[in-house]
Amino acid sequence: AALAATLGLYRAGLATTRIPVWRMIAAPVAHLRARAEAVQARIPADGRARLRVADMTAAVGGGSLPGETLPSAGLAVDSRGAASVAERLRTGDPAVLTRVADGAVWLDLRTVAPDDDAGLAGALGRVLTER
16 A cells, blocks of 8 residues: 555646655755754854855666765854764754764755754754853
């Protein structure tokens, strides 16, 4: 039944709006950037200084599309202690998975459902305003 329902979405041309992975792949970079700006605006002012909206590249898939990438957008936390920031996000509630590169913590909004933006903002706000 699940397979039939999924195939029905493909036949109806609804895969990019109803199947989560295709919805993430199809998200326009401008939409991701706007979401990143909205999340950034929700962070308390004293935590916002280390947070910036950033363009990035997303990996499309591992086994099904190895090596394929596409443009994306999200947030970067600039920090000398990037690994520590990433750990606090990963072990917080909600847990936020990130990657660390070039002295920053990168959060790709292509991998975050829009319904989770408020939780992401809360987690970032807590970590970035910790003393």
